[in-house]
Amino acid sequence: MKPKIAAQSGTFESSDVIFLIEPLPDNSGRKLEISSTVMQQFGESFKRIIVDMLDQYEVTDIHLIAKDKGALEPTIKARLETAIKRSLDKQEGTLK
Amino acid sequence: MLYIPGNNPAMIQQGGVYGADSILLDLEDAVALNQKDAARILVRNMIQVIDFYDSEVCVRVNHLSTPFGLADLEAIVPLQPSAIRYPKTESAEEVANLLQIIEKIEDHHGLPHNKMTLHAMIETAMGVQNVFNIASKFERVDAITIGGQDLTADMNIVYTPDGAGIDFARKRIVMAAKASHIDVIDTVFPDVNDEEGLRKETAYAKSIGFTGKAVINPRQIEIIHEVFTPTEEEIRKAYRIVKEFRANSAAGIGVFAIDGKMIDAPIVTRAEYILRLANVTVG
Amino acid sequence: MLNSLGREIPEYIEGIGKLEPFQGALTKLRKGWMDEPTIPAPNRAYLPHQSKLCNSLEDAILRSNPHNGMTVSFHHHLRNGDILLVQTLTILHNLGIREITLASSSLNECHDPILTHLKDGTVTRIFSSGIRSQLGRAIALGVLDIPVVIHSHGGRVRSIHTGKIHIDLAIIAASAADCEGNATGSHGKSAFGSIGYAVIDARYAKQVIVVTDNLVNYPCIPLSISQNFIDLVVVVDSIGDASQIATGTTRITSSPMDLRIAKLAADVIEHSGFFEPGFSFQVGAGGASLAVAKFIREKMKVKGLKGSFMLGGITSYCVDMLNDGLFETIFDVQSFDAVVSNSLLNNRRHIEIQAALYANPFNSGCITNKIDVVVLGALEIDVDFNVNVITGSEGNIRGASGGHSDTSSGAKLTVVVCPSFRGRIPIIKKRVHTIVTPGESVHVLVTERGICVNPAFKELEENLRRAGLNVKDIHDLEIEVDQITGIPAPLEYTDKIVGLVEYRDGTIIDVIHQLKEK
Numbered sequence: 077m078k079p080k081i082a083a084q085s086g087t088f089e090s091s092d093v094i095f096l097i098e099p100l101p102d103n104s105g106r107k108l109e110i111s112s113t114v115m116q117q118f119g120e121s122f123k124r125i126i127v128d129m130l131d132q133y134e135v136t137d138i139h140l141i142a143k144d145k146g147a148l149e150p151t152i153k154a155r156l157e158t159a160i161k162r163s164l165d166k167q168e169g170t171l172k
Numbered sequence: 173m174l175y176i177p178g179n180n181p182a183m184i185q186q187g188g189v190y191g192a193d194s195i196l197l198d199l200e201d202a203v204a205l206n207q208k209d210a211a212r213i214l215v216r217n218m219i220q221v222i223d224f225y226d227s228e229v230c231v232r233v234n235h236l237s238t239p240f241g242l243a244d245l246e247a248i249v250p251l252q253p254s255a256i257r258y259p260k261t262e263s264a265e266e267v268a269n270l271l272q273i274i275e276k277i278e279d280h281h282g283l284p285h286n287k288m289t290l291h292a293m294i295e296t297a298m299g300v301q302n303v304f305n306i307a308s309k310f311e312r313v314d315a316i317t318i319g320g321q322d323l324t325a326d327m328n329i330v331y332t333p334d335g336a337g338i339d340f341a342r343k344r345i346v347m348a349a350k351a352s353h354i355d356v357i358d359t360v361f362p363d364v365n366d367e368e369g370l371r372k373e374t375a376y377a378k379s380i381g382f383t384g385k386a387v388i389n390p391r392q393i394e395i396i397h398e399v400f401t402p403t404e405e406e407i408r409k410a411y412r413i414v415k416e417f418r419a420n421s422a423a424g425i426g427v428f429a430i431d432g433k434m435i436d437a438p439i440v441t442r443a444e445y446i447l448r449l450a451n452v453t454v455g
Numbered sequence: 456m457l458n459s460l461g462r463e464i465p466e467y468i469e470g471i472g473k474l475e476p477f478q479g480a481l482t483k484l485r486k487g488w489m490d491e492p493t494i495p496a497p498n499r500a501y502l503p504h505q506s507k508l509c510n511s512l513e514d515a516i517l518r519s520n521p522h523n524g525m526t527v528s529f530h531h532h533l534r535n536g537d538i539l540l541v542q543t544l545t546i547l548h549n550l551g552i553r554e555i556t557l558a559s560s561s562l563n564e565c566h567d568p569i570l571t572h573l574k575d576g577t578v579t580r581i582f583s584s585g586i587r588s589q590l591g592r593a594i595a596l597g598v599l600d601i602p603v604v605i606h607s608h609g610g611r612v613r614s615i616h617t618g619k620i621h622i623d624l625a626i627i628a629a630s631a632a633d634c635e636g637n638a639t640g641s642h643g644k645s646a647f648g649s650i651g652y653a654v655i656d657a658r659y660a661k662q663v664i665v666v667t668d669n670l671v672n673y674p675c676i677p678l679s680i681s682q683n684f685i686d687l688v689v690v691v692d693s694i695g696d697a698s699q700i701a702t703g704t705t706r707i708t709s710s711p712m713d714l715r716i717a718k719l720a721a722d723v724i725e726h727s728g729f730f731e732p733g734f735s736f737q738v739g740a741g742g743a744s745l746a747v748a749k750f751i752r753e754k755m756k757v758k759g760l761k762g763s764f765m766l767g768g769i770t771s772y773c774v775d776m777l778n779d780g781l782f783e784t785i786f787d788v789q790s791f792d793a794v795v796s797n798s799l800l801n802n803r804r805h806i807e808i809q810a811a812l813y814a815n816p817f818n819s820g821c822i823t824n825k826i827d828v829v830v831l832g833a834l835e836i837d838v839d840f841n842v843n844v845i846t847g848s849e850g851n852i853r854g855a856s857g858g859h860s861d862t863s864s865g866a867k868l869t870v871v872v873c874p875s876f877r878g879r880i881p882i883i884k885k886r887v888h889t890i891v892t893p894g895e896s897v898h899v900l901v902t903e904r905g906i907c908v909n910p911a912f913k914e915l916e917e918n919l920r921r922a923g924l925n926v927k928d929i930h931d932l933e934i935e936v937d938q939i940t941g942i943p944a945p946l947e948y949t950d951k952i953v954g955l956v957e958y959r960d961g962t963i964i965d966v967i968h969q970l971k972e973k
Binding site for chain 2: 711712714715718903904935939
Binding site: 090091150162 | 181185210214218221
């Protein structure tokens with residue numbers, strides 16, 4: 077699936093994470109900029125969650141910026157799913 | 173009942189530590205219109221993973237008349253929280269329609285129709301008028317609550333600390349709940365720093381029949397508990413009443429006296445209720 | 456060699472000497488005396504009517520025989536408003552003095568500017584109770600060749616008595632002083648209250664300079680530090696930033712989480728068996744630890760309970776409780792706000808105490824030997840109840856030993872309060888990074904998700920269970936937290952030792968290894 081529009085999710089609050097998505101032209105690949113206040117301790121698993129979900133949604137070209145402030149896994153997954161769906165212009169049950 | 177905004181992960185993940193009897197994860201008024209999807213997905217994830225210990229989990233969905241309500245139900249009903257809270261309920265027909273939709277979702281997931289219950293929020297004048305039908309007609313509705321702020325808005329009056337404007341509504345809602353034998357929860361007290369005011373309002377709510385109160389900050393929980401929990405004195409008296417009642421019943425005596433006061437059926441019922449609240453059994 | 460907690464301690468360190476491994480909190484005290492000999496206090500004689508006043512701090516330092524390899528000491532009563540430490544080191548550096556040993560009772564963010572002097576060899580050794588901010592990070596990354604020594608408040612006194620910290624020059628900031636050097640912190644525009652940590656320095660340093668921004672007519676009352684120990688007196692425009700030193704009152708936190716933990720801790724204290732008439736009490740200066748005082752105060756009023764003394768680290772909240780009549784006395788070794796300084800000055804039941812009386816284990820009984828209930832914080836705690844208050848989850852040195860191990864060694868009930876995790880980092884671990892307080896001194900841990908009792912205290916556990924409190928096995932809670940946060944990747948260290956954590960009796964309870972920067 078291809079991200080169609082720029083999208084964002086999450087907040088700058090503690091225990092939350094912000095995802096910013098920008099669509100890229102075909103064959104640009106995945107450009108991931110990942111930062112976290114707990115990068116040393118959870119950086120690996122954070123990256124893995126992002127990659128896994130991009131795989132799940134079959135996203136091959138994307139510019140994704142992630143700024144984490146110690147969010148737990150279910151929060152990371154929720155925020156990422158929200159951002160992806162928004163960028164695919166596929167979110168339901170909300171105002172844009 | 174502790175209200176937690178559904179788009180706030182920090183508050184949700186700590187929701188269970190405050191010893192609240194129940195937690196309300198709010199997808200409705202506490203969430204901005206353009207974040208409804210984010211909150212829904214977050215709450216959906218969190219309910220599945222976070223341990224809320226002894227607190228019951230309730231989710232307030234958006235009204236079906238909004239673009240968000242149906243999506244909320246579709247995401248949340250399959251997870252079967254303790255209860256779904258429905259805002260601005262105005263008629264029994266509305267509830268019937270809502271239950272139909274819920275049951276359809278449950279069928280789709282092979283879930284029973286009798287586990288998760290429904291709380292109806294009465295927040296409009298029409299809702300107040302129709303409250304008995306709302307409260308009594310459906311087995312799945314096990315609590316009704318009053319939404320003070322929205323109600324004063326609907327009535328076009330200003331909220332006053334003495335609650336005069338919504339007093340009739342409070343009492344009518346309580347009556348409907350009592351007649352239907354379900355729980356009835358009072359509205360939030362917004363001034364978090366006014367502990368005396370909270371105590372007074374809670375005591376009043378208790379005196380007119382409410383069985384619980386909504387809180388917006390964990391600091392308020394203890395005061396609510398203090399007001400609603402029977403005192404040691406009350407418990408001791410109730411224990412004695414029930415014990416003697418059972419002894420007398422066994423001996424075939426219906427009405428008896430303790431310390432010169434007649435103890436009849438209504439007093440025994442109230443005593444049993446107190447012991448239930450206090451979690452005390454008569455050995 | 457392994458110490459009794461399983462931590463590997465080297466036998467000898469260049470620049471420090473032979474090390475003794477920790478063998479239990481009370482082991483060395485059981486003898487009844489200290490093996491290490493004490494050094495004599497300095498020997499001086501002054502002629503009558505000799506002036507001690509100097510024109511400037513630099514002038515005073517010049518007159519105090521500065522030399523390479525000297526040890527210079529400071530107190531940290533000025534907290535984050537101190538400017539004298541940085542000024543002194545700058546002056547010494549400019550005089551060409553090198554290889555200085557810095558012995559400040561603690562170090563704060565305001566001392567970050569001296570990092571350049573750690574890098575250029577001006578300062579080569581540090582003794583301190585706490586290190587924070589950029590200094591803490593740089594030291595963790597190995598900026599010094601010789602490990603820093605982290606000691607407790609009581610342990611610092613011991614070190615000075617034995618000459619381990621052999622002070623050549625003590626700089627004592629005072630908010631009021633007279634021309635002979637009688638000094639105090641209890642009044643003046645830069646008032647900071649108790650000057651308890653500086654007394655031992657005054658007694659044992661070869662040269663003592665009192666620095667004040669408020670020269671009063673002779674004599675300066677009270678004589679918190681007395682003139683017979685003072686060599687030189689300097690008057691400056693300002694000893695520090697008053698707004699950072701001791702402002703207003705200390706507020707109780709409004710964080711729902713901290714309040715919840717505090718309430719649970721107060722419940723624990725209430726049902727512990729130690730909440731009795733005449734009990735003594737100590738709490739921290741903020742967060743959940745201070746908030747416990749709020750709930751205890753309410754419980755004391757409801758029960759009509761009166762305590763005996765409060766100890767510490769005193770905030771205005773403690774003063775309120777004294778004035779409520781809930782306690783008879785306050786023993787104040789450090790004052791945290793203006794209300795406290797005022798009370799210290801005016802209330803004879805609010806007593807200024809020196810660090811030796813507060814917490815030195817090697818005497819005929821310091822006050823921490825008498826305390827009943829103490830509430831402490833933690834950066835980390837492990838399943839053996841060992842507590843870390845010095846290194847953070849990212850490997851920085853960012854805390855202080857302070858009175859933690861002192862008070863917990865004596866308290867009948869040591870309550871550690873902390874959230875079970877912070878940000879996403881678990882606080883309850885299988886093994887803490889750095890041990891400051893041994894588990895044997897900790898009776899109970901209170902978190903928002905459960906209360907854990909040290910298995911060595913079965914009666915306490917029964918009391919708490921019987922009271923219906925949420926008591927959990929600490930191993931279970933640790934696993935629960937891991938499941939919530941996920942298991943963090945471990946930090947990486949080198950073999951180089953950058954810090955020694957000294958227990959109050961002089962033994963080494965743990966070492967800090969150099970952090971590998973990623």
